Amino acid sequence: MTNAQLEIQIILSLVAVACALPGVFLVLRKMALISDAISHSILPGIVIGFFITQDLASPLLILMATLTGVLTVVLVEYIQKTGLVKEDTAIGLVFPALFSLGVILIARNAGDVHLDVDAVLLGEVAFAPFDRWMYNGIDMGPRSLWMIGTILSVSMIMLILFYKELKIATFDAGLAASLGFTPIGIHYGLMTVSSVTTVGAFDAIGAILVVAFMIVPAACVYLLTTNLKKMLVGSSLVGIFASITGYWLAHALDTSIAGTIATVLGLLFFMVYLFAPNKGYISQWYKTKQQKTEVAMLVFMLHLANHEDERERNINHLQEHINWSKQRAKKVLRLAYQNNMIEVKDEVINLTEKGLAFTEKAISYISDNKNSELEGIKQNFFLFRG
Amino acid sequence: MEDKIAIAIDDLTVAYNYKPVLWDIDLQIPEGVLMAIVGPNGAGKSTLLKSILDIIKPLAGSVTVYGKPYKKQRHLVAYVPQKGSVDWDFPTTALDVVMMGTYGSLGWIKRPGKAEKKLALEALEKVGMLTFQDRQISQLSGGQQQRIFLARALVQNAAIYFMDEPFQGVDATTEKAIIQILKELRKAGKTVVVVHHDLQTVPEYFDWVTFLNVKKIATGPVAQIFNDDNLTKTYGINYKTSIVEE
Numbered sequence: 001m002t003n004a005q006l007e008i009q010i011i012l013s014l015v016a017v018a019c020a021l022p023g024v025f026l027v028l029r030k031m032a033l034i035s036d037a038i039s040h041s042i043l044p045g046i047v048i049g050f051f052i053t054q055d056l057a058s059p060l061l062i063l064m065a066t067l068t069g070v071l072t073v074v075l076v077e078y079i080q081k082t083g084l085v086k087e088d089t090a091i092g093l094v095f096p097a098l099f100s101l102g103v104i105l106i107a108r109n110a111g112d113v114h115l116d117v118d119a120v121l122l123g124e125v126a127f128a129p130f131d132r133w134m135y136n137g138i139d140m141g142p143r144s145l146w147m148i149g150t151i152l153s154v155s156m157i158m159l160i161l162f163y164k165e166l167k168i169a170t171f172d173a174g175l176a177a178s179l180g181f182t183p184i185g186i187h188y189g190l191m192t193v194s195s196v197t198t199v200g201a202f203d204a205i206g207a208i209l210v211v212a213f214m215i216v217p218a219a220c221v222y223l224l225t226t227n228l229k230k231m232l233v234g235s236s237l238v239g240i241f242a243s244i245t246g247y248w249l250a251h252a253l254d255t256s257i258a259g260t261i262a263t264v265l266g267l268l269f270f271m272v273y274l275f276a277p278n279k280g281y282i283s284q285w286y287k288t289k290q291q292k293t294e295v296a297m298l299v300f301m302l303h304l305a306n307h308e309d310e311r312e313r314n315i316n317h318l319q320e321h322i323n324w325s326k327q328r329a330k331k332v333l334r335l336a337y338q339n340n341m342i343e344v345k346d347e348v349i350n351l352t353e354k355g356l357a358f359t360e361k362a363i364s365y366i367s368d369n370k371n372s373e374l375e376g377i378k379q380n381f382f383l384f385r386g
Numbered sequence: 387m388e389d390k391i392a393i394a395i396d397d398l399t400v401a402y403n404y405k406p407v408l409w410d411i412d413l414q415i416p417e418g419v420l421m422a423i424v425g426p427n428g429a430g431k432s433t434l435l436k437s438i439l440d441i442i443k444p445l446a447g448s449v450t451v452y453g454k455p456y457k458k459q460r461h462l463v464a465y466v467p468q469k470g471s472v473d474w475d476f477p478t479t480a481l482d483v484v485m486m487g488t489y490g491s492l493g494w495i496k497r498p499g500k501a502e503k504k505l506a507l508e509a510l511e512k513v514g515m516l517t518f519q520d521r522q523i524s525q526l527s528g529g530q531q532q533r534i535f536l537a538r539a540l541v542q543n544a545a546i547y548f549m550d551e552p553f554q555g556v557d558a559t560t561e562k563a564i565i566q567i568l569k570e571l572r573k574a575g576k577t578v579v580v581v582h583h584d585l586q587t588v589p590e591y592f593d594w595v596t597f598l599n600v601k602k603i604a605t606g607p608v609a610q611i612f613n614d615d616n617l618t619k620t621y622g623i624n625y626k627t628s629i630v631e632e
Contacts, residue, residue: 028476161495168486171476174467178439179490180460226477226522
């Protein structure tokens with residue numbers, strides 16, 4: 001591995017973490033689309049900053065771009081507050097307008113410099129090691145490494161200082177306001193950090209990957225954990241993993257690094273969506289199936305408890321009375337039998353003591369409408385649970 | 387009897403997009419009452435709470451808490467928002483939500499520590515939720531979630547409690563448990579203000595009531611003013627129909 005390769009991977013990993021941290025809060029605040037909007041609408045800010053300074057690496061560019069990012073949020077909220085359109089529409093109105101303004105400005109005035117739309121959208125992290133920061137003739141390393149490193153450090157410090165405030169303002173803005181934590185201030189703080197991060201990251205990796213880095217890791221980990229701190233750490237790790245895997249995959253396939261990383265992130269999410277232990281598709285599917293059988297068993301046991309008449313409880317007439325398919329009836333019988341809820345004597349099904357106790361408890365919980373407790377008794381009575 | 391005034395609302399008008407939701411409200415809430423705010427949907431009940439708590443800026447008028455603006459008296463006030471106002475899929479536990487009640491006294495930046503955790507555990511015990519402390523909040527029933535919210539307010543050890551429909555979507559047992567705690571709070575000299583929907587339980591649960599429908603219709607002891615006349619004024623001629631609708 002060459003020095004340049006190492007540097008690229010470090011830059012990518014830092015960008016991944018810098019994006020993942022605000023990304024978690026954007027996802028939790030249901031504002032994922034805002035990151036998309038910011039990543040596009042900073043373009044005019046960059047262009048205007050460039051006209052003023054004639055220097056692509058000037059801090060003024062970052063400042064201007066950040067201001068446009070925050071302006072995007074302000075405009076979106078303003079339009080939304082008119083009550084004429086919903087938030088998604090407001091986002092759709094604002095960022096194409098700002099982005100195209102940037103495109104026109106570039107086309108009219110900056111045709112002969114290195115500032116084109118492709119670079120903004122896709123970036124080219126492979127070139128990052130060539131743009132170095134020289135200080136008194138000493139090579140300090142790639143410029144974007146310093147830029148994103150600084151941004152990451154600042155947002156880390158902000159996160160550590162204001163973790164509690166971010167959490168309460170995200171979970172319950174009303175309470176936060178009543179306790180004096182000014183959720184609006186925290187909101188704009190988060191938007192500013194998101195904007196700065198986007199600006200710092202877009203130069204290296206492009207607008208599209210910024211969005212992927214902000215949203216996908218957070219969305220993955222959201223399905224895996226119920227702890228905010230773990231979500232922050234986890235989404236950073238997912239971002240780093242995707243960066244390094246994506247980098248080497250792009251290397252092997254000789255394709256765009258940013259594109260490959262975004263693809264890896266997409267695949268990761270798909271895997272998590274399928275296999276996540278509780279919220280995943282397979283787990284949910286299994287649970288629904290299990291629940292269906294359990295409810296069916298309860299219905300069946302209520303039937304047994306309700307009918308003294310042995311004809312109703314005869315194993316051969318079961319189907320016609322309860323009107324189930326053979327397969328389903330079999331499954332339900334087996335489940336009840338395995339859990340010692342029923343016994344069969346002379347082809348007549350009876351509830352065991354355990355079965356009777358379960359049914360009585362279940363009936364009382366159902367009539368009290370205490371669903372959570374119903375879950376509890378299932379755990380006590382059942383031998384196995386999905 | 388010369389009662390101390392906990393909350394004084396003076397000429398309060400609140401508007402959304404210049405459409406008044408609350409119109410010229412004058413209201414004094416005496417210390418130590420357990421008060422229901424009742425009124426039809428859209429009467430501005432939640433808005434009234436939010437403007438007292440400085441969450442919504444009024445168009446005109448003022449609110450004072452024990453004679454001073456709310457901003458200076460935050461520590462005296464605890465708030466239980468509507469259960470539906472938060473995302474219960476948020477990645478956090480019951481204990482953590484209750485701990486949020488301590489954030490106000492901590493102020494900015496400072497983190498909750500052992501003392502705060504102890505307070506939170508005590509509050510969880512009071513609402514009978516101690517065994518659920520590590521449960522992810524989406525795994526709680528509606529009644530349990532409301533108890534968690536109540537515990538979060540108890541942690542604040544405030545003088546005045548505001549609750550926005552604490553009985554919405556909870557089972558009968560939780561409703562009884564909550565009202566029991568509210569009555570204990572009143573016994574301890576606290577002032578409790580509850581946005582309430584179920585008119586039938588007003589005389590049983592509360593000793594003070596405010597009728598609200600954009601304007602204040604009436605306020606006073608339940609025994610004196612909870613009558614057909616005020617109900618009709620608040621809910622319109624056919625007030626019984628509107629109860630059924632809700």
